[in-house]
Amino acid sequence: MYDVISNSAEETLALGRKIAPLLKKGDVLVMTGDLGAGKTLFTTGILEFYEKKDEVSSPTFTIVNEYDLKEDLKLFHFDVYRLESPEEFLAIGGDEFFEKGICLIEWGEKIEEYLPKDVLRINIKKDTEEEGKRIFSFSWTSSRYDELFKEVI
Numbered sequence: 452m453y454d455v456i457s458n459s460a461e462e463t464l465a466l467g468r469k470i471a472p473l474l475k476k477g478d479v480l481v482m483t484g485d486l487g488a489g490k491t492l493f494t495t496g497i498l499e500f501y502e503k504k505d506e507v508s509s510p511t512f513t514i515v516n517e518y519d520l521k522e523d524l525k526l527f528h529f530d531v532y533r534l535e536s537p538e539e540f541l542a543i544g545g546d547e548f549f550e551k552g553i554c555l556i557e558w559g560e561k562i563e564e565y566l567p568k569d570v571l572r573i574n575i576k577k578d579t580e581e582e583g584k585r586i587f588s589f590s591w592t593s594s595r596y597d598e599l600f601k602e603v604i
C-alpha cells in the first residue's frame with residue numbers, strides 16, 4: 452500500500468505524469484472514489500505525459516475512450532458508472548481490452564467480478580476539511596506493481 456497526498460488539482464496532474472512512463476501494456480488501474488474525487492484528472496495527468504491532453508474527453512457517455520500513446524501502446528479509459536449491470540461490461544466487450552493496452556477504469560468496483568485478478572487499485576478520498584486536498588491510496592497484490600512503485604517511491 453502506498454498513500455500520496457495531493458493538495459491541488461495540479462498536484463494530481465503531476466502524480467499522473469509521474470506514474471505515466473512506468474505503466475505498461477496489460478496494466479489495469481481500478482479507480483474508486485466519490486464524484487469529483489479526481490479520477491478523470493489523474494487520468495488526464497497520464498495523458499499529459501504522452502502529450503495527449505488535448506484529446507481528453509470524459510468517457511461518461513461512451514464508457515470507453517481509446518488513445519494511441521505511442522507505437523504499440525494504447526490507453527483505454529473507462530467510466531463504468533452508467534452501466535446498467537456488470538454484465539453490460541462484457542456485452543460491450545470490455546474485458547477484451549485488458550490485454551490490449553493500459554486500462555484505467557473509473558468506478559471499477561461496479562464491475563468487480565469481471566476485473567482481472569491482479570489490478571492496481573487507486574482509492575481517492577476527498578479531505579473532509581480542506582477543499583483541494585485528496586488522499587490517493589494505491590494497493591495491489593501482484594509483484595508487477597511492486598516493481599512499478601519501486602520507481603515511484
Ligand SMILES: Nc1ncnc2c1ncn2[C@@H]1O[C@H](COP(=O)(O)OP(=O)(O)OP(=O)(O)O)[C@@H](O)[C@H]1O
Binds near residue numbers: 461489585
Ligand atoms: N487535489 C485535487 N485532486 C484532484 N482534483 C481536485 C483536487 N482539488 C480540487 N480538485 C477538483 O476536483 C475535481 C475533480 O474532478 P474529476 O472529474 O477528476 O473527478 P472524478 O473523480 O473523475 O469524478 P466523476 O466520478 O464524476 O467522474 C476537479 O474539478 C478538480 O479541479
Ligand SMILES: [Mg+2]
Binds near residue numbers: 492509530557
Ligand atoms: Mg470522472
